[in-house]
Amino acid sequence: MTVAARDERPPTTARSDAELVTLVAGGDLAALGGLYDRYAAMLLAVAYRLTMSKADAEDVVHDVFLGLPEALRRYEERGTLVGWLKRVTVRVALSRLRHDEVRATQALDASFAAPSHDAAAAMDLATAVATLPPSLRAVLVLKEIEGYSHAEIADMVGISVAASKVRLHRGLRALRRLLEER
Amino acid sequence: MSWFGKRDRALDAFADAIQPELAALRTPPAPAELRQRILADRAAGGRVILPVGRDSSVSVHRYVIASVAVIAGVLLLPLYRSSREDAREAQPVASLSFFGGVAHAEQPAGAPRLPAAFPIHAERIHAGTLRYRRVFTDSAERAVKTVEGSLSVTADSAEGTPAWRVVKLERESGTGGAAINAETVFVRRSNLGLLTRAVHVRPYRRWNGINIQQRAIGDSLSGRMTLDDVTGMRPIARRLRSAYAPFLSDALTPIYLAAVPLSATWQGSLTVLGWAVIPKDVLHPVELRVTGEERVRVPAGTFDCWRMTIRYSGGVVDYWVRKSDGIAVRAVEANVPPGGKRTVTLLSETGM
Numbered sequence A: 001m002t003v004a005a006r007d008e009r010p011p012t013t014a015r016s017d018a019e020l021v022t023l024v025a026g027g028d029l030a031a032l033g034g035l036y037d038r039y040a041a042m043l044l045a046v047a048y049r050l051t052m053s054k055a056d057a058e059d060v061v062h063d064v065f066l067g068l069p070e071a072l073r074r075y076e077e078r079g080t081l082v083g084w085l086k087r088v089t090v091r092v093a094l095s096r097l098r099h100d101e102v103r104a105t106q107a108l109d110a111s112f113a114a115p116s117h118d119a120a121a122a123m124d125l126a127t128a129v130a131t132l133p134p135s136l137r138a139v140l141v142l143k144e145i146e147g148y149s150h151a152e153i154a155d156m157v158g159i160s161v162a163a164s165k166v167r168l169h170r171g172l173r174a175l176r177r178l179l180e181e182r
Numbered sequence B: 001m002s003w004f005g006k007r008d009r010a011l012d013a014f015a016d017a018i019q020p021e022l023a024a025l026r027t028p029p030a031p032a033e034l035r036q037r038i039l040a041d042r043a044a045g046g047r048v049i050l051p052v053g054r055d056s057s058v059s060v061h062r063y064v065i066a067s068v069a070v071i072a073g074v075l076l077l078p079l080y081r082s083s084r085e086d087a088r089e090a091q092p093v094a095s096l097s098f099f100g101g102v103a104h105a106e107q108p109a110g111a112p113r114l115p116a117a118f119p120i121h122a123e124r125i126h127a128g129t130l131r132y133r134r135v136f137t138d139s140a141e142r143a144v145k146t147v148e149g150s151l152s153v154t155a156d157s158a159e160g161t162p163a164w165r166v167v168k169l170e171r172e173s174g175t176g177g178a179a180i181n182a183e184t185v186f187v188r189r190s191n192l193g194l195l196t197r198a199v200h201v202r203p204y205r206r207w208n209g210i211n212i213q214q215r216a217i218g219d220s221l222s223g224r225m226t227l228d229d230v231t232g233m234r235p236i237a238r239r240l241r242s243a244y245a246p247f248l249s250d251a252l253t254p255i256y257l258a259a260v261p262l263s264a265t266w267q268g269s270l271t272v273l274g275w276a277v278i279p280k281d282v283l284h285p286v287e288l289r290v291t292g293e294e295r296v297r298v299p300a301g302t303f304d305c306w307r308m309t310i311r312y313s314g315g316v317v318d319y320w321v322r323k324s325d326g327i328a329v330r331a332v333e334a335n336v337p338p339g340g341k342r343t344v345t346l347l348s349e350t351g352m
Helices: A002-007 A017-025 A029-051 A054-066 A068-072 A081-099 A101-106 A120-131 A134-145 A150-157 A161-180 B009-023 B032-043 B056-087 B250-259
Strands: B128-137 B143-158 B161-172 B180-188 B194-202 B210-217 B220-227 B230-239 B267-273 B283-298 B301-312 B315-322 B328-336 B340-350
Touching: A017 A029, A017 A068, A017 A081, A029 A054, A029 A068, A029 A081, A029 A134, A029 B032, A054 A068, A054 A081, A054 B032, A081 A134, A081 A150, A120 A134, A120 A161, A120 B009, A120 B230, A134 A150, A134 A161, A134 B009, A150 A161, A161 B009, A161 B230, B009 B210, B009 B220, B009 B230, B128 B250, B143 B180, B143 B250, B161 B250, B180 B250, B210 B230, B250 B267, B250 B328, B283 B315, B283 B328, B283 B340, B301 B328
Parallel strands: none
Antiparallel strands: B128 B143, B128 B340, B143 B161, B161 B180, B180 B194, B194 B210, B210 B220, B220 B230, B267 B283, B283 B301, B301 B315, B315 B328, B328 B340
């Protein structure tokens, strides 16, 4: 009976975010895997754009999911789950950059820099983005790629709205200068 | 871009132009191995405390860390540049058809000395078609290369703006039409300002062909370069300094002076835009001076012309435009390497 009941459980793909959150917070590994299937690609993209390193991005996502059960016990559902997950991922990624800032300025995984296979030319934009200081790149990525508002960025990064605007301005200027200097 | 109440429209334009390319940067897929590792580590008791709340303790060190990162970036930039230079093979540079030949690709040293040759009579531009021939001769006056070209001007619009669509199509004779230099430009009818530009040259050096796409917004020139046989692209993002205005593309040059009030003492400057893929090929300043009046006979007819001298980074061009409408009928550049000459003549016209 117990086995039959376990088999009749709906697959994690059919569960709502709220159900998965409850299960993960209770230590359910299958539900954790379900959240991974649902959101890992999106979170990995955010982490990669911030770190510009595949290995670092995977480490960030690894840490996020490893700590998710405990963190979800404090999840207050004030926004969407995906928004909360992104904010957590951004903070973990930024924390990683702070601890390895020199490597962050160099890191660029060539195989994922652009949809090209060969042209060194296609690397320029990705290389320029990777060259930006992490603090500027974070705001540039979150605003211009992820589409967040300055208020949202300020909340995620832990800075003021004005600081977010200033960093975006500086990031765009630096990016334009880097492309002009090619 | 609003920053402390000030709008930077050029940076806005740059951000808009670069956004699609930023969004197109590829990201790695979420691997199944990572999923397994997470679940295995979790099952084995692995735990991580996530920064769910605001981590205020970090703010004390944030600026110091950011400064270190910036300094590190600056220190590492030369290494990054040198390695990138080694990897780059394509160094595309535009060639000019009328206001010069092969410009010396270099950044202009100083601002133009002559008054800006603004097209204050843009209404004088009309639809029509011109056909030209460009002949390269060696030091013994033997023709070594002949290029037949047409230039068509058509009323059109671009994103709701009344525009002229100017299409230059050049084919090198003797290659079976395989060697092509095509350029399509949209310019505002009101002031001949550049809107968009597309260039295709086939073949280009060791590649099957090269494609340049440009878009002018405010003082920014953005776009991309692609090679026919290489996947990928190089973004174009340049600032057009106002001191070098007006800016025009190569295709527009034979008709541009129709919009300028020429006279026996007229002189002015303008800038021909390069492909802008590399920094040295963005601006090609040109100085123009009327030096006399001559009656010139070309295949298209005999015309009373202003004789002009055009100076550009690659040399000097003798240039004749019709006094009646400013259309170019002849251009001669001597001392074209290796000791030859380049002659452009108007073959025929319709509608002009």
